[in-house]
């Protein structure tokens with residue numbers, strides 16, 4: 001075990017001890033405001049076992065992860081090509097950019113009422129809102145990725161007689177990919193933020209629904225369980241994306257390390 | 260008919276209200292299989308001329324043609340070696356060299372043979388699966404030359420290809436290029452700041468002047484190189500020591516310096 005993980009482990013252990021001391025032993029924090037470890041454990045056992053807010057923990061997680069994934073994929077599948085296109089074609093940029101400048105400052109969460117009005121409280125409305133939120137970082141970073149591409153590489157490709165499809169696949173995409181992945185990471189974060197907010201407003205199941213129900217039931221233990229579950233899910237998906245990024249950009253990380 | 264031909268080429272940057280005449284009345288013919296070096300003060304338009312042949316830019320007056328065909332766009336028959344190598348960092352050496360061959364539709368088996376051959380020619384055997392960043396600057400430039408050479412282009416365009424290399428690597432590259440060019444001559448347009456490099460490598464040296472950019476003088480190296488048997492010397496420093504070499508170099512220096520003096524006056 002490295003020194004770093006040992007220090008990290010020690011810090012977490014200290015925090016847990018402090019939590020226990022403050023809530024349970026010393027009683028400085030009242031259990032009505034922040035749950036004790038025991039309360040949290042009880043809540044976890046309840047939601048895992050007989051369930052809470054229309055489902056067991058696994059169902060809530062599955063639902064949320066599915067919606068985040070769908071919204072994220074739709075956003076990326078539309079945002080990245082649009083960003084690449086805007087980066088490549090001055091004309092596309094001229095047409096699309098003004099629209100973008102108007103829509104961009106609207107906070108994604110402000111779309112929630114409209115989305116619910118259009119599509120009801122179901123999954124489609126949530127996917128739509130996630131799409132709005134996650135779309136923007138994907139577009140902007142893909143666009144910047146193309147714009148920052150070394151001009152001489154483009155000239156080299158043209159000199160070599162590279163046909164357009166080959167160019168997109170082998171020059172444009174890999175060249176823009178470090179920025180594209182930055183966009184994907186931001187999009188993923190935005191997807192989680194937005195989903196939880198959308199589920200808070202209206203959902204049958206999902207982690208946001210757990211949080212909402214727990215708040216109405218004045219149940220701090222369950223609130224904490226929901227928060228931890230959201231954090232872990234988001235973190236795991238970020239890690240998965242990081243692994244994909246590392247694979248796709250092996251040439252780049254190596255280039256940076258090697259100078 | 261020259262392989263590369265500039266006919267009364269001019270280039271103006273700016274608009275109607277004002278601008279800058281970068282090139283004016285450039286006439287130059289580079290014969291088939293001729294190695295032409297172009298020297299001149301910074302900003303005289305050397306790169307601009309080369310980019311016309313490559314098809315990256317167009318003159319605002321006059322024509323640039325290769326083998327009698329007017330240049331309109333870039334293409335693999337006019338291969339470019341860039342000063343900054345311009346290798347795709349995400350492609351291995353082999354993939355970088357392969358791209359052009361695939362684009363011109365060479366069958367897989369032949370591609371492999373040609374890549375193997377060019378890697379050997381450029382002393383790169385054993386580095387086929389390395390990424391550019393794993394190679395030294397000199398090796399990267401060899402890959403860039405290999406990528407151009409493998410296409411068997413009608414003309415080879417090199418814009419200060421050794422400018423980014425350290426002095427020792429530069430010498431090695433110059434010697435290798437001479438071996439390559441003498442063994443299998445190509446039509447080459449080679450831009451450089453280094454007068455020695457031009458005299459050592461080229462058949463003829465075109466000297467340019469500034470404001471507006473134009474060809475001032477063309478010096479033929481071939482007859483002297485042959486009568487003085489430069490190519491009998493293997494090392495560049497031996498050639499550079501020869502009286503005939505020094506004489507030519509000085510002559511070109513003078514010509515360039517006159518240019519500077521006139522600017523100052």
Ligand SMILES: Nc1ncnc2c1ncn2[C@@H]1O[C@H](COP(=O)(O)OP(=O)(O)OP(=O)(O)O)[C@@H](O)[C@H]1O
Pocket residue numbers: 272273279281299300301302303304305306307308
């Ligand atoms: N896009 C442009 N807009 C305006 N002026 C330009 C442009 N490109 C080149 N020039 C000008 O044209 C002139 C010739 O440039 P060029 O790059 O061809 O010179 P060069 O001989 O290659 O110089 P160097 O030896 O420094 O590489 C320069 O004065 C430059 O400022």
Ligand SMILES: [Mg+2]
Pocket residue numbers: 305306307
């Ligand atoms: Mg130049």
